């Protein structure tokens with residue numbers, strides 16, 4: 143089947159046309175990218191421009207491929223997406239004071255998850271992902287699958303990712319304007335981490351940091367389970383802006399210097415060597431590598447401080463020194479890995495795409511999120527339309543109402 147992934151980033155909209163075969167293997171057919179001005183810090187702020195950008199990238203795909211696309215996936219990001227961990231304990235035996243052990247079924251598991259998240263659900267938020275963490279039966283060791291085990295009480299916790307209703311409605315609006323109803327919305331950090339982490343990384347524990355243009359994504363996997371996924375509203379563009387101001391130059395030159403001459407690891411910068419560039423506001427006086435490194439490093443340190451703070455806030459300090467996978471186009475900045483490694487005393491490596499058939503071609507970091515998006519949806523059985531799911535639950539609600547109406 144043909145699946146089109148679309149990553150609505152802060153500066154770029156990217157698409158990946160993929161083929162998913164019967165064994166769930168993802169093969170990339172072609173990728174597409176273009177800039178837009180519809181978003182800020184990962185959130186769509188101009189729906190008219192967003193629709194134009196979306197239609198334009200679809201048009202690019204359709205010019206090259208006239209095959210019918212079976213399913214669409216789209217990322218959601220920004221500060222409007224929030225998370226919480228809900229935990230609760232339910233009795234397995236319903237009669238009071240009864241201490242008999244009960245064999246746990248799927249229904250018990252569903253109930254504990256539903257109860258765990260019930261107190262956090264608010265009217266202006268909608269659920270994007272619900273990721274069960276661990277279950278504990280009485281005083282036994284925690285497990286990820288309590289089914290068929292026996293006990294008196296079942297404790298369960300769940301990590302829930304929710305978006306603002308309006309944010310999701312905006313995406314639905316864009317898609318329905320293009321006549322698309324077979325789609326699924328996925329939180330961007332989950333897509334990016336799926337591109338670079340394999341099952342072993344997830345099992346042993348890994349922190350992923352992906353630097354984009356206006357956002358940085360943080361994902362933690364441990365014991366094979368996603369523990370944390372966050373979007374921090376700072377990215378590589380903040381470095382460009384600093385260089386532009388402090389080097390008194392224009393945006394393009396600042397961006398060029400960032401990509402080609404800068405290092406974020408000050409020890410590697412030469413304090414004598416000057417970086418010559420056009421469009422300098424200060425004629426014939428060029429900054430040294432060390433000066434540029436200082437500018438870049440201080441901004442990146444600030445971003446990394448946010449990342450480290452989030453890890454502590456999420457009570458993950460015990461795994462703070464897990465290996466780090468640095469990715470995203472902004473992560474290509476020279477010395478960005480060394481800087482994090484020094485700041486946090488953790489092994490930091492640059493992420494590579496895994497588990498996807500690239501047909502012998504290289505895949506640029508720019509495309510990791512959009513390709514990971516397809517991989518995530520396929521690996522987590524999410525190729526089921528939001529629309530169908532809603533219809534299904536509406537159907538169930540309707541049946542339940544009729545059932546109660548029949549009784550009373």
Ligand SMILES: Nc1ncnc2c1ncn2[C@@H]1O[C@H](COP(=O)(O)OP(=O)(O)OP(=O)(O)O)[C@@H](O)[C@H]1O
Nearest residue numbers: 151152153154354355356357378379471472474475
């Ligand atoms: N080699 C490089 N070194 C440093 N930065 C780079 C490099 N290549 C690209 N970048 C930066 O990466 C950023 C683009 O990231 P990305 O493609 O993820 O943007 P986006 O998806 O539109 O934004 P976001 O992910 O924040 O929503 C730009 O700021 C660009 O300058």
Ligand SMILES: [Mg+2]
Nearest residue numbers: 151354355511
């Ligand atoms: Mg991005």
